[in-house]
Amino acid sequence: MIENLVIVESPAKAKTIEKFLGKDFRVVSSFGHIRDLSKKNLGIDVENNFTPDYEIPKEKAKVVSALRKVAADSKNIWIASDEDREGEAIAWHLASVLNLDLSTTKRIVFHEITKEAISNAIENPRQVDMNLVNSQQARRILDRLVGFEISPVLWKKVQPSLSAGRVQSVAVRLLVEREREIISFETESAFRVTAIFQIDSATGENAVLKAEASKRFPYEKEALKFLELCNDSKYTIASISIKPGTRFPAPPFTTSTLQQEAYRKLGFSVAQTMAVAQKLYEAGRITYMRTDSTNLSKLALVKSREMIISAFGEKYSKTRQFKTKSKGAQEAHEAIRPAYIDNPTTAGSQNEKKLYELIWKRTVASQMADAEVEKTSISIDMNNSPVTFQANGEVIKFDGFLRVYAESTDQENNDEDRYVIPPVKEGMPLSYDNITATQKFTTPPPRYTEASLVKKLEELGIGRPSTYAPTISTIQNRGYVSHEDRPGEKRQLKIITLFKGKLATSTKTEIAGKEKSKLFPQDIGMIVNDFLIENFSEIVDYHFTAEVEEQFDEIALGNLKWTGMIGKFYSPFHKTVTNTLEKKERKTGVRVLGNHPETGEPVTVRMGRYGPVAQISDSANGEKPRFASLSKNQLLETITLDEALDLFRLPRSLGEYDGGEMVVGIGKFGPYIRFQNKFFSLKKGVDDPYTVTIEKAVEIILEKNESDKKKVLKDFGDIMLLNGRYGPYLVKKKLNYRLPKGTDAEKLTKEDCIKIIGNSDKTKKSS
DSSP states (O other), X not given: OEEEEEEESOHHHHHHHHHHSOTTEEEEEOOSOOOEEOSSTTSEEGGGTTEEOEEOOGGGHHHHHHHHHHHHTEEEEEEOOOSSHHHHHHHHHHHHHTTOOTTTSEEOOOSBOSHHHHHHHHHSXXXXXXXXXXXXXXXXXHHHHHHHHHHHHHHHHXXXXXXXXXXXXXXXXXXXXXXXXXXXXXXXXXXEEEEEEEEOGGGTOOOEEEEEESOOBSSHHHHHHHHHHHHHOOEEEEEEEEEEEEEOOOOOBOHHHHHHHHHHHHOOOHHHXXXXXXXXXXXXXBBOSOOOOOOOOHHHHHHHHHHHHHHHOGGGBOOOOOOOOSTTOOSSOOOBOBSSTTOSOOOSOHHHHHHHHHHHHHHHHHTBOOEEEEEEEEEEEESSOSOOEEEEEEEEEEOGGGGTOOXXXXXXXXXXXXXXXXXXXXXXXXXXXXXXXXXEEOOOOOOOOXXXXXXXXXXXXXXXXXXXXXXXXXXXXXTSEEEEEEOOEEEEEEEEEEETTEEEEEEEEEEESOEEEEEEEOHHHHHHHHHHHHHOTTTTOHHHHHHHHHXXXXXHTTSSOHHHHHHHHHHHHHHHHHHHHHOOOOOOOOEEEEEOTTTOOEEEEEEETTEEEEEESOGGGTSOOEEEEOOTTOOTTTOOHHHHHHHTTOSEEEEEETTEEEEEEEETTEEEEEETTEEEEOOTTTOOTTTOOHHHHHHHHHHHHHHHHHHEEEEOSSEEEEEETTEEEEEETTXXXXXXXXXXXXXXXXXXXXXXXXXXXXHHHHO
8 A cells, every 4th residue: 555645737746846855655647637617518507506527528538537546545635736826726636526525635735845844834734725626727717708608609609619708808909909009000200310419629538429419300300400500519527427336146046037028138038037937847947836925934034145145245245035016816826936046057958958958047137236336417508598418327336136137128228328438527618429319219109029019018906926928828729810020011211410500410221110029919809899898898898808817816725605706796797798788789800991093993901700801892883793802910900991902902813834824822831933833932022923024933833843943852652752951851641750870871772761660659659
């Protein structure tokens, strides 16, 4: 018989914990949740006080069977699922499925996988906390009710196969509202004037002073007039202001701040950050990664201080405990920190090493001294204009925590305030070296990145640490939002330069509207959002959604009964569902663009069964309508009549070549040429599908065919030996196979290839 059985959530975690427990303990994994709401019907008995109907999914049947067997053969059972509401619910489901007595089953929790933490947990077991379980149940049941009841309404009124969710729909609303702000934004331009002044040579200094005019000029004429004044002006330093300043370190990481900073500094998506952090936690390298606490344990504070003094000296150490600012912060977790602070690096993959280093630096910096800076502001007067020039700079007098780490922001880095101002005095005369007026355009509010969306959701009190990553994944997987880079468009800037009394005008090209890793709402997301606001305003209301989160918190504290909370929500919600289903109209986002300039037929755009389409004519006129799909970056709300008409110009035939017709079109992956049942991509930003010539098309086809020939090393019919980016490899039935190390590709026969594929298949099956 097994003396002590410990059940954890993941196999990786089980391996790590088993190292710390003696031979009297056996550690097994439940592989996450083992039970969920039934997929038959609603899975909730609404009439019987919202009693949930739980079932063991088919894919978990073997796991549960194995757990039952080992549990029946164990003297003591310890459930060590994660220390949050989701983990508490898993513990309760395990107890229920394994027929364990809740009063005697030992529930243990720890937020780091270290020998000390595990030993402490074993010495201080508790019972399953039903308040936490009920809070998780309330969230799961409420989300099932919303999804299950709204989805059929969307199928009937908007489009089949759609879905809605309490948090995901609010996230989509944020993105749609931001997109409409951008659409309605009107760009304006003005001229920003900057000067480089020469410090009077009488001082013996050969230095220059960079400054900016206190006024911007809307028009070129005004900027020119001002530069003429500048040429005739005398300049004097009117005032110098020097102020000491202090910069404070950021608190240790919570889930959301880790997601934001990993995106800014490492380029990780929210889901990627959580996957890497999970591995680090399960390997015992960091504390639990789902937390909204900035608290550090006493031991962590002591170890940080020791390490900082040893590495940098006592003046760099400043022990501090940060207060958690997050709305409704749940559970008494620690912040995310290294399990062993004296380890600045870790083993593992490159991504694990990068994320660990980020966590280590942030933790250590939070316990370091403030940085001391000196900010200088200089005002420069003109003798013939009320406009002044301002020079600003900052000098770091003591780097403090900046020696280890500085937090990034969502905005572009601006280092102008780090400019070191040379020594100057009030009343000192200056002469200009050059003065430049550069045209600047106003920019619309930025689109959200995954990280900045998490930040906004947290600010609004919507969602909790465990919900951010799945919410963002869900809205992308359902096609409401796309995660994209956009190249932007070239724009000309006017520049007027004053140098040695002469004015010169030039232009400079900049890329406007370039986007990297941004979230773009799609047409269907915008239509669903409008439909929900119109019919289910409470579901997508920011305050209501945040209030629901607070109610979950109250349930977790034992201050609110979960069934009562669900009942209060469900009755009016269900009534709204019924009323909406009775309405006749459908939501298709239809928009009339105008009439065809030649035929006079109406041109409209709307959401079709398979996506957004443009339509010429309608059946009411007795004409058969013609349809064309919108291209990837076009929206129903912003497409123009000319852009819609252009869609009907494709696909177009270029003519024949080598006995086959060449057709140009736009597909899922961009513009292409179809020839002899093969597709040849046009180069982005180079080849225009509307104007590409027959000569250019032939060139593209020949170039691709030549490239493909070089790729094929040997053709054995059903097996191909190809030359890829990382060297030769085999392909059979669209499956790729690596060549064993040291294989001479040139000497391979078909029999050799069959043998390599056979051995590779055996390895895959056995693993």
